[in-house]
Amino acid sequence: MTTPLPIDQMIDLRRGTISREIFVSPEFYREELDRLFTRAWLFVGHESLIPKPGDFYVSRMGEESVILCRDAQGAVHVFLNSCRHRGMKVCRYEQGNTSLFVCPYHSWSYTTDGKLQGVPLYRALYDGTLNREEWSLIEVPKLALYKGTVWASWDPAAPDFLDYLGGAIDHLDQVLDCRDGRPGGSEVIGVHKWVFPSNWKFAAENFLGDTYHNPSHRSVDMIGIGPNAQRGLRRDNEYNKGQHAWVGHPAGHGMHSVLMPPTMEYEPSYAQYPAVDEYFRHCFYERKRRLGEKARLLPFTGNIFPNASYHGRQPRGICVWHPHSPTETEGWRFFLVDADAPAEVKDVLRRFYMRYSGPAGMTEQDDMENWLYATAASKGTIARRHPFNYQMSMGAYRTDDPIRGDVSLQITEQTPRNYYRVYASYLNGAPWSELLGRPQVRTAAE
Amino acid sequence: MRPLAWYQLREEIEEFLYFEADLLDQRRFKEWLDLLAEDLVYFMPMRRNVKFGQHAERENTKQGEGISWFDEDKWTLGKRVEQVLTGVHYAEEPLSRVTHMVSNVRLLDVRPSAEDAQEVTVGCRFLVYQNRVEYENHTFIGRRTDELRRVGSSWQIVRREIILEQNVLLAKNLSIFF
Missing domain, CATH: 3.90.380.10 (Naphthalene 1,2-dioxygenase Alpha Subunit; Chain A, domain 1)
Structure with a gap:
């Protein structure tokens, strides 16, 4: 159950006052993560950090770790840095070049375009149940490259980045x-x-x-x-x-x-x-x-x-x-x-x-x-x-x-x-x- | 078995490092600057999380390239001291309480000889404790490699490399000297 936020009482633009609550309270902070950082366009990085196919740079969006990477074909992606199986970070290096992100936990592996490739003992344990296509790394639905900078939003309905700017x-x-x-x-x-x-x-x-x-x-x-x-x-x-x-x-x-x-x-x-x-x-x-x-x-x-x-x-x-x-x-x-x-x-x-x-x-x-x-x-x-x-x-x-x-x-x-x-x-x-x-x-x- | 002169030199160098640390902890910043050579290099790289096998090449940012925590000269350190002494550098006003612990002192290179040492490369560990205003505490731990040059009866620091054992800096500021 969520209590409706008195945010309009916290921010009084007519009078020119803003409550200190929005700078210190865990409740507002949680709302920011849920309602703001999941929608707004966020800066993720710069293409000069990932010039070549297979290059990656680990960044953040809000509180969460994301991987900025350039796939084998040269396309730029931003993925949540968390294995689809049990959530382990699939990349704990800051920057580098790779053909696969291999999860240290159970060794699921993902290609640089985010696709789930390796599942140990797949035939014996998962055949007929796990559809690899459905378990790619979680990718941002909106991505924009602008003059070298990389921006992303978690909201599929977000406007184009240039309209946002x-x-x-x-x-x-x-x-x-x-x-x-x-x-x-x-x-x-x-x-x-x-x-x-x-x-x-x-x-x-x-x-x-x-x-x-x-x-x-x-x-x-x-x-x-x-x-x-x-x-x-x-x-x-x-x-x-x-x-x-x-x-x-x-x-x-x-x-x-x-x-x-x-x-x-x-x-x-x-x-x-x-x-x-x-x-x-x-x-x-x-x-x-x-x-x-x-x-x-x-x-x-x-x-x-x-x-x-x-x-x-x-x-x-x-x-x-x-x-x-x-x-x-x-x-x-x-x-x-x-x-x-x-x-x-x-x-x-x-x-x-x-x-x-x-x-x-x-x-x-x-x-x-x-x-x-x-x-x-x-x-x-x-x-x-x-x-x-x-x-x-x-x-x-x-x-x-x-x-x-x-x-x-x-x-x-x-x-x-x-x-x-x-x-x-x-x-x-x-x-x-x-x-x-x-x-x-x-x-x-x- | 090393010659006696080597142990005497190590004693002398340790004494110098402790004296230097004490100047900083006593906030005698201008006197501390006098221990720095005019051609000083003061370098603290940023540390990166890299794959096994890439540490030598990629773990630390490099002197002379791109961005590090510090990659500067005596002029800049002099400015830092001057800034603290303005009394309105609020990140150090009021002044922090700082203690420098220096240990594991090792002479890594002595030139030309222990008997007639003119230049010394000395490695050590540091633990720097900073306590600020009321509740702010920071502990900086790492390794230092110093190049020292004999000047008269004392020594000057020509190059200081500070390897802080942190990736994301866990302090809000690096407003103190290492």
Whole structure:
């Protein structure tokens, strides 16, 4: 028996408040796993991790282990990493190449297209009963490959991935495309994996455009760790002359991007490394030439609903916030570079990524500290009676002006308000039309 | 039977490693930086779950390639120290309580000789305990291989490889030094 969720009471967008319950309670967490992670499109990995037939990379969707693999014919699949017989993980290596996934438990084996091949003593024990065709590895019903990235949904009725992305694609493209504007062409140069005691939504929200938390990174800005560290902050200020924009999309995605002036010029970056600076200068003008007006949009951070965040340029990568429990998250960060960038460029970038990002990164360590103690201090009975405040810049946005989405030109919590509107729809079991659409009723405050 | 000079050298190197650990535990970070050579390599790979037979080739991420936990130089470590000393690096503010245990110290290579050692490769095990704010506890266990260079009457660390015995990092941060 399921008690109906008072999710609509937890999320009050009219007032701009959200209950702490959704960040700490096991009941909401269970609903998220059952109703949200089983439907939304989730980031699984990147094709550069599985370039050849037989290559596999073990990933996660929600709490569950999945295998991303390329079969003998070159087709990409995503399977639940669990034997159909007794559930043992059929793959406990992170990455590799194989022709078969052999379950260690009773030795059932599966080909790289998921088909059950080997069943020990089949003739003696199963003949006439077990139909191998029906016992393939459990495969995601919806899979999308987009500019190297791999996404999947467990809902056969999920809309096509590009419909799900909607206007967010304008921003995601700037993350995935080559720095010189050629479509796609990125590769993953490494993946951080770590666990931290925080609700996963704190991390997602951070990337939705929470520019307001900038002061928490004061220490790295004081010392300067960016590519131009001798005169810089934690990264180069290439967005200096741009119009910052915080954008929410109807399907829950949100981001902080920058619209550069039409006359935009290259801001010297990586100046300590002349060859790298030259590479980015070349890419900047080549991108401007290729994309024209569209080149004005530069990405900063964003979050593709529900848990795939990105950093668009400095550094550049995709982070996935896998839920472990209401108060524990496993972060995976896939670091991206242009696959055909010169070796020196890749070397300078990877060094910058490492000192900036993840649990060893000087910038993001402070994020983890905040997420941990925000979670910890929201568990208490008294704390849970008092909602979080999401009232920043209420109503201060315009729709589809000057770019697609609900666009705010000031720092705003419109992106998380929009995110939690969609989140509530998932928890209410809403149909896809609602999950993709705009709210039916606009509140007076908005 | 090794020459007496070899045992004296091991004693000297052990003493150096314990002294270094103590500087960190006493939060004397700037003095600790002085023990690092200008051309320092500080490397902590990520560890992967790989099939039997592939460990040598694929278990650890590689220095100089792609992403590791740390693959950095003295400038970057200096920045890390500077950041802690700002007093607003919230991942280390308030400062963690840290104890470095160093054991299983072995001289792996001595150049040119124990009697006139100028460079030493030393292996050890570490157990680093971090306790933070009220309830946060992390234990980092692993192996270290250090390249040391004699400078005057003391030593400097030229290369440090830190092999942490974890796959998914089980701590929220690596905000301390190893």
